[in-house]
Amino acid sequence: WLRRTTHYLFIVVVAVNSTLLTINAGDYIFYTDWAWTSFVVFSISQSTMLVVGAIYYMLFTGVPGTATYYATIMTIYTWVAKGAWFALGYPYDFIVVPVWIPSAMLLDLSYWATRRNKHAAILIGGTLVGMSLPVFNMINLLLVKDPLEMAFKYPRPTLPPYMTPIEPQVGKFYNSPVALDAGAGAVLSVPIAALGAKLNTW
Numbered sequence: 001w002l003r004r005t006t007h008y009l010f011i012v013v014v015a016v017n018s019t020l021l022t023i024n025a026g027d028y029i030f031y032t033d034w035a036w037t038s039f040v041v042f043s044i045s046q047s048t049m050l051v052v053g054a055i056y057y058m059l060f061t062g063v064p065g066t067a068t069y070y071a072t073i074m075t076i077y078t079w080v081a082k083g084a085w086f087a088l089g090y091p092y093d094f095i096v097v098p099v100w101i102p103s104a105m106l107l108d109l110s111y112w113a114t115r116r117n118k119h120a121a122i123l124i125g126g127t128l129v130g131m132s133l134p135v136f137n138m139i140n141l142l143l144v145k146d147p148l149e150m151a152f153k154y155p156r157p158t159l160p161p162y163m164t165p166i167e168p169q170v171g172k173f174y175n176s177p178v179a180l181d182a183g184a185g186a187v188l189s190v191p192i193a194a195l196g197a198k199l200n201t202w
Contacts, residue, residue: 019074029095029097035096039141046100050100051126072101078095079097091150094150107128
C-alpha cells in the first residue's frame with residue numbers, strides 16, 4: 001500500500017513539475033491581442049518543453065500514453081485560465097487555448113512504435129512535435145474571429161505600454177496632404193535624379 005501510494009504521488013509530482021516547465025517556457029497561452037506576435041516564441045518554447053516534460057514523464061512511468069495525459073493536464077489548465085479571464089469580463093475569444101494533445105499523441109506513438117526506446121522517442125517524437133505543433137496552432141489561430149478588433153477593444157491591463165496595440169490610422173493617413181506629398185515626392189525623385197545626372201554629364 002505504501003509503495004503504491006508513493007508511486008502515484010510521484011506521478012502527480014512529475015505531472016505538476018512538467019506543467020510548470022511548460023508554463024515557464026515563455027508564452028503558454030494565446031492572448032488575442034498579441035497572438036500572432038508570440039506565435040514564433042510559443043512554437044519554439046512549447047514544442048521544446050512539451051518534449052522535455054513528456055519524455056521526463058514517460059521515462060518515469062514507462063507507459064506510452066503519458067505524454068497525452070500530460071498534454072491534457074496543460075489543456076485543462078489553460079481552459080481554467082480562459083475561464084478566469086472570461087469571468088473578469090473579457091470576451092470568450094480573448095484567449096485561444098493552444099493545441100498540445102495531437103502533438104503529444106504523436107510523441108506517444110513514436111515511443112510505443114520504437115518499443116520504448118528513449119533515444120528514438122526523443123529524436124523521432126521530438127521532430128514530430130516540432131513540426132506538428134506550429135501547424136496545429138496556426139490553424140487554431142486562423143479560426144479566431146476578428147483578432148484585431150478584439151485587441152483594440154480589450155487591451156490587457158498587464159501589458160507594458162510598448163506592447164499595447166495601436167489602432168491603425170489607415171484612412172487618416174491616405175487622406176493626409178502630408179502623406180500625399182511624401183508619396184508624390186518619392187515617385188518623382190527617381191526621374192528628377194536621373195535628369196540631374198544626365199544634365200551633369202552634359
